[in-house]
Amino acid sequence: MKTILGSLCMVIGLSVAANADTLFPSIAAKASSEYPGWPVSNGIDASMSTCWSSSVHTNANNTEWFDIDLGGFKRVNYLKLTPRMIGGLPRSFPTSVTVYWGDGTNWNQFGTLAWPIPQSADVVVKLPKTVVCNAIRIVANTLSMDDCGNYVFQMANFQAGYVQPKIYIGGDTFGWNDMTTGSEKWAWTRANADGFYINNFCLNPNPSDETQNFRLRQFAGLFAHKNVFYETDAVRSSIDADKTNIDILRKFFDGPTYTALNIDSTAAMVGTYSDHVQALKWRDPNRPVMSMWGPWALGGNLGSGTVNANNTLNRINASDGYATDGPEGLWAEDGGGYKGAEESAISYCHTKGKIASVMLASFTCGGKGDVWLANCQAHVRYLEAHGADPEVYMVSYYAGQFEAYPVLPEANPDGSPAATITGVAYWLIHHIEDPVKWP
Numbered sequence: 001m002k003t004i005l006g007s008l009c010m011v012i013g014l015s016v017a018a019n020a021d022t023l024f025p026s027i028a029a030k031a032s033s034e035y036p037g038w039p040v041s042n043g044i045d046a047s048m049s050t051c052w053s054s055s056v057h058t059n060a061n062n063t064e065w066f067d068i069d070l071g072g073f074k075r076v077n078y079l080k081l082t083p084r085m086i087g088g089l090p091r092s093f094p095t096s097v098t099v100y101w102g103d104g105t106n107w108n109q110f111g112t113l114a115w116p117i118p119q120s121a122d123v124v125v126k127l128p129k130t131v132v133c134n135a136i137r138i139v140a141n142t143l144s145m146d147d148c149g150n151y152v153f154q155m156a157n158f159q160a161g162y163v164q165p166k167i168y169i170g171g172d173t174f175g176w177n178d179m180t181t182g183s184e185k186w187a188w189t190r191a192n193a194d195g196f197y198i199n200n201f202c203l204n205p206n207p208s209d210e211t212q213n214f215r216l217r218q219f220a221g222l223f224a225h226k227n228v229f230y231e232t233d234a235v236r237s238s239i240d241a242d243k244t245n246i247d248i249l250r251k252f253f254d255g256p257t258y259t260a261l262n263i264d265s266t267a268a269m270v271g272t273y274s275d276h277v278q279a280l281k282w283r284d285p286n287r288p289v290m291s292m293w294g295p296w297a298l299g300g301n302l303g304s305g306t307v308n309a310n311n312t313l314n315r316i317n318a319s320d321g322y323a324t325d326g327p328e329g330l331w332a333e334d335g336g337g338y339k340g341a342e343e344s345a346i347s348y349c350h351t352k353g354k355i356a357s358v359m360l361a362s363f364t365c366g367g368k369g370d371v372w373l374a375n376c377q378a379h380v381r382y383l384e385a386h387g388a389d390p391e392v393y394m395v396s397y398y399a400g401q402f403e404a405y406p407v408l409p410e411a412n413p414d415g416s417p418a419a420t421i422t423g424v425a426y427w428l429i430h431h432i433e434d435p436v437k438w439p
Contacts, residue, residue, distance in 0.1 A: 001417045004020050005111050008023055010292065012058055012168070020338070021161075021162065021163060021164040022161055022162045022164065023036070023064060023080060023159050023160075023161040024070050024071075024074055024076075024159060024160055024161060024162075024313065025044075025071070025159070026043075026044035026050050026068040026069065026070065026158060026160075027043045027044075027068075027069045027071035027097055027105070027158055028068075028069040028071075029041065029066065029067060029068050029069065029158070030066075030067040030069075031052060031054065031064070031065065031067065031088065032054065032063070032064045032065045032066075033054045033055040033057055033064060033081045033151070033241050034052060034053065034054065034055070035053040035054065035056065036128055037052035038051060038065070038111075038154070038158055038350040039052065039053055040052050041065060042065065042156075043068075043156070043158050044068060044157065044158060044159075044343060044423070045157070045212075046157055047156070047157070048082065048085065048121070048156050049094065050156070051084040051154050051155060051156045052066065052154065052155050052156075052175075053084075053092070053146075053152050053153075053154045053437055054140075054143075054152050054153040054154070056146075056151065056152050057143055057150065057151040057152065058150075058151065059142045059151055060142050060144070060145075060151050061142070061143075062106030062143050062151065063139060063140065063141060064139075064140050064143065064152075064153040065106065065137055065138060065139040065140065066137070066138050066140075066158060067135055067136070067137045068135065068136050068158050068159070068160065069104060069134065069135050070133070070134045070135065070136070070160060071134070072438050073103075073132055073133065073134045073407060073435075074125065074131050074132070074133065074134065074160070074162065074351040075130055075131075075162045075432070075435050076101065076130065076131055076132075076133055076136065076160045076161065076162055076367060077126060077127050077129070077130040077131075077161075077162055077163055077389070078124060078125060078126045078127060078159070078160070078161050078162070079099070079124070079125055079127065079136065079138075079159070079160050079161070079166075080122060080123070080124050080158075080159045080160075080161060081093075081122070081123045081124075081125075081138075081156075081157070081158050082121055082122055082123070082155065082156040082157035082158070083118055083121070083123065083154070083155060083240035084146075084155065085156065086147055087122055087432050088335070089235070090118045090120075090121070091144070091145075091146055091147060091154065092143075092144050092145070092146045092152045092153065092154035093118060093123075093144055093154070093155070093258050094140035094141065094142055094143060094144060094153055095142060096112060096113075096136050096140075096141045096142050097112070097113055097139060097140055097141060098110075098111065098112045098113070098138075098139040098141060099111070099113055099127070099136065099137070099138055099139075099439070100136070100137040100138075100139070101131045101133040101137075101228075102133055102135055102137075103133065103134055103135060106133040106136065107137060107285045108131070110127055110128055110129075111128065112141065112303070113125065115210045116282075122286075124260045125177045126350065127161075127387075127390075128279075128387045129384065129385070129386065129387025129388075130162070130384050130387070130389050132435045132436065136146065136158075136160050138158070138199070139208060140153040141146070151261075151287070153328075157434065159295060162271075163391070164432055165389060165391055165392060165393055165432060166193055166194040166227075166257075166391065166392045166393070167193050167194050167226070167393045167395065167425060167428055167429055167432070168193065168195045168196060168197040168228075168229040168258075168392065168393070168395070169189065169195045169196065169394075169395045169396075169421065169422070169425045170174075170197035170198050170219075170229075170394075170396065170397070171197065171198075171199070171361075171396040171398050171421065172199055172201070172202055172396075172397065174329060175397030175405070175407045175421060176215065176219075178406070178407035178408050179219075179238075179397075179407050179408070179421075179422070180215075180218050180219070182192075182380050182408040182409070183222050185408040185409035185410060186408060186409060186410040186426070187410075187421070187426075188410060188411070188426060189410045189425045189426050189429065190222050190223055190224060190406055191224045191424050192429050193223065193255070193429065194225050195223060195225050195226065195227030195228050195229060195257065196219050196220075196223055196226075196227070196228045196229070196253065197228075197229045197230045197231070197394045197395070197399075198228060198229070198230060198231070198249070199230065199232075200230070200232035200233055200236075200237045200241070200242065200245060200256045201233070203245045203248065205240075205241040205242075205244040205245050205248070205251075206240040206244075206355075207244065207247065207248055208250075210217070212248075213251075215250075215255075216248070216252045217250070219251055219252070220252035220253055226252075226253045226254045227253065227254055227255050227256075228249050228253040228254075228255045228257065229247065229256065229257065229259070229260070229357075229380055229392065229394055230243070230245065230249060230256040230258070230260075231259070231260040231262060231279075231292065231323070231394075232258045232259065232260070232261060232262065232280065233261075233262045233263075233377075234261050234262065234263050234269040234270065234271070234276050235262075235263070235268070235269055235270065236270070237262065237270065238271065239271045239275060239276055239279040240269045242276070242279050242280060242282070243282045244320050246280070246282045246283060247283070248330075255284075255287075256284075256287060256360070257287070258287070258288050258357065258392055258436055259280040259287060259288070259289050259290070260289075260291075260292040260357060261273075261276055261277060261280060261289060261290070261291055261292055261319070262292040262293075262323075262325060263291065263292065263293060263311075263315065272316065273318065274318060277289050277319050284353035285419070288321060288355055290315050290318040290319060290320055290321040290322055290323040290355065290356070290357055291310045291312065291315035291318070291319045291321070291323065292322075292323035292324070292325055293308070293311075293315070293322075293323075293324075293325065294324075294325040294336075294375055294438060295325075295336070295337075295338050295339075295341035295342040295345060296330055296335045296336030296337070296338045296341070297336060298312060298337070298341040298343065298345075299336070299337070300337055300340070301337070301339050301340045301341050301343075301344035302341065302344040302345045302348050302351075303344065309341075311394035312345065313348070316345070316348065316349060316354065317352070319354075320354055320355060321349045321354035321355040321356050321357070321391075322346060322348075322349050322354070322357075323356070323358075324342050324345075324356075324357065324358045324390075325359060325361075326358060326359030326360055326361045326365065326379075326394075326396070326398075327361050327363040327364035327365075327398075328360060328361060328362065328363070328372060328375040328376055329363070329364030329365045329366065329371070329375065330364050330378060331375060331379050332371075332375045332378065332379075334418070339382065342383075342388070343383065343386050343388045346358075346383070346388040346389075346390055347387070347388050350388075353399045355390075355391040355392070356361075356388075356390040356391060356392075357390050357391065357392035357393070357394060358379075358383065358390040358392070358393055358394070359393075359394040359396050359398070360376045360379060360380075360393060360394065360395050360396065360424060360428075361394075361396040361397075361398035362396070362397055362398060362405045362421065363398045363402065363403060364403075365403070365405075366403070367403045367404055367405065368405060368419075369419030369420055369423075370417060370419045371404060371417075371419075372405065372424070373417060373419040373420075373423060373424055373427070376395075376424045376427075376428070377431075380393075380428060380431065393428060395421055395425040395428065397421045405421065406419075406420050406421065407420055407421050407422060408420060409422065409423070410422035410425070410426035411423065411426055412421050
């Protein structure tokens, strides 16, 4: 899938739609006008040999629009548009559009999005935020010329899609006994989560540690999707230890598929930062490595100019993105400007075509499961509303040595999410897959 990205995208907040999980069929279409023999149905028939065309105009200063109907409310965060192609080059495609989302009658505006003339068959753009809608409208503010000298808006195909965040569940050793001995109580989550989250301090970098091997084998057997998200610490873990840990995890899981390098300490790192980033690509040079840092420590948003903000900015640039260290109680009280700092870091990653992950951790919720669940739900909804949904969520039973949380079950008898780690993941997966039923 081709994308168009340039300096303009940084200004308007677009980024690559990577790992596109769902591209919805367009069920029906409407347009402001159509040229005889070029009906609106041509714009959604998935054929490159047919096109929709608006009426013709004598100059570029005219407006035309095109709607697609998704056949029901869907979660949408990117668009795929295919221009009319002539001789391998796109024609009659607008350079400035205003995009709306809604129910086909009532519309909300994303804003005016501008991109360069496409150089290939597909134009894929990530929208400024994820929305739940059943219709998308594109208004061409300025028309382009066709091969006959007419000014028109023409399109071969138009679809909307959703890049679904990945969800990993796990944490430290304090919650593991509940999760392994009561696995039947979180069967749905185990079948639907993308994988297992584990921190380096839960691992002994010793391949012959039979207790550890047994524990990891247990977890690998529980998950339908045997991916693993590995978080490590540039201060407390050596490069060699991380390489060994990765090899240990590879014995039981497919991956790691993601890694995060936590640097939230003033102590000297074990090895240089760049060396450690490269080490986390051990056995897989394409594995994303994200720089992890507590947003409460940035001293403002990513552009605030503080030492911590600048360090984080530089480390995001030197890695594949950003990962939030996530005590939910601290998020709820917005300690240290947590919310704005996290949002700005995620948004910056997306303007750079990088990825972001967010940890939903029980720590600092005062040992109250209902508070933990409510904070996680509010956190996810906040990020969605501000156009800062991450590519990965880590639902983490974290720092259990300070606060005790029940781990099971995933759901209450009525099917609502329980106030546990498995309940949070249970709600989050449902929420992402069916936002209308699970708001």
